[in-house]
Amino acid sequence: MQHSGRNSHLNKDTPESDLIAACRKKDAAAQRVIYERLFSKMLAVCQRYTGNRETARDIVQDGFVVLFEKIGTYAGTGSFEGWARKIFVNISLSYLRKNDALRYSEQIENSAGKSVTTGQILENISAGDILRCIEQMPSGFRTIFNMYAVEGYSHNEIAEILKISESTSRSQYSRARAWLQHKLNDLK
Numbered sequence: 001m002q003h004s005g006r007n008s009h010l011n012k013d014t015p016e017s018d019l020i021a022a023c024r025k026k027d028a029a030a031q032r033v034i035y036e037r038l039f040s041k042m043l044a045v046c047q048r049y050t051g052n053r054e055t056a057r058d059i060v061q062d063g064f065v066v067l068f069e070k071i072g073t074y075a076g077t078g079s080f081e082g083w084a085r086k087i088f089v090n091i092s093l094s095y096l097r098k099n100d101a102l103r104y105s106e107q108i109e110n111s112a113g114k115s116v117t118t119g120q121i122l123e124n125i126s127a128g129d130i131l132r133c134i135e136q137m138p139s140g141f142r143t144i145f146n147m148y149a150v151e152g153y154s155h156n157e158i159a160e161i162l163k164i165s166e167s168t169s170r171s172q173y174s175r176a177r178a179w180l181q182h183k184l185n186d187l188k
Contacts, residue, residue: 141176
């Protein structure tokens with residue numbers, strides 16, 4: 001794609017700070033470069049929350065609209081990617097809320113007779129298998145698991161964001177881990 005005029009210098013090697021400054025001026029070439037840099041990472045974030053690639057693609061598109069609308073609020077402290085990730089997590093959570101996907105009453109099947117340690121499980125299972133299992137989690141489990149184990153939110157923060165009690169967040173995380181271990185046991 002050829003760019004003419006003053007924006008022809010914007011490309012994949014352009015410093016992030018220059019791209020952000022150009023995006024604040026609604027520069028389409030800079031937006032394109034930011035989009036290309038972040039797309040696959042943000043798609044992975046959204047897919048972890050939704051468990052569905054096509055839904056995640058839709059959410060990513062919405063996320064970039066919001067990112068470019070709010071880019072003027074990025075203060076430059078902390079990583080830009082981390083700031084952007086929060087936008088995509090929040091849009092994923094909004095999607096789940098809107099579609100009543102955040103249910104917290106899922107029951108876990110008892111995996112009696114298949115006791116195995118996590119270390120033994122992980123020796124025989126690929127990262128792709130683990131991600132597929134996370135995608136298959138009931139959405140309430142998957143949401144809290146992602147927020148706590150992957151994104152690093154505290155149970156207090158999760159409780160505030162999802163408008164649930166901190167104890168609900170803790171118990172759902174515990175159940176999500178047990179659910180995941182049960183699924184991983186089945187794969188070995």
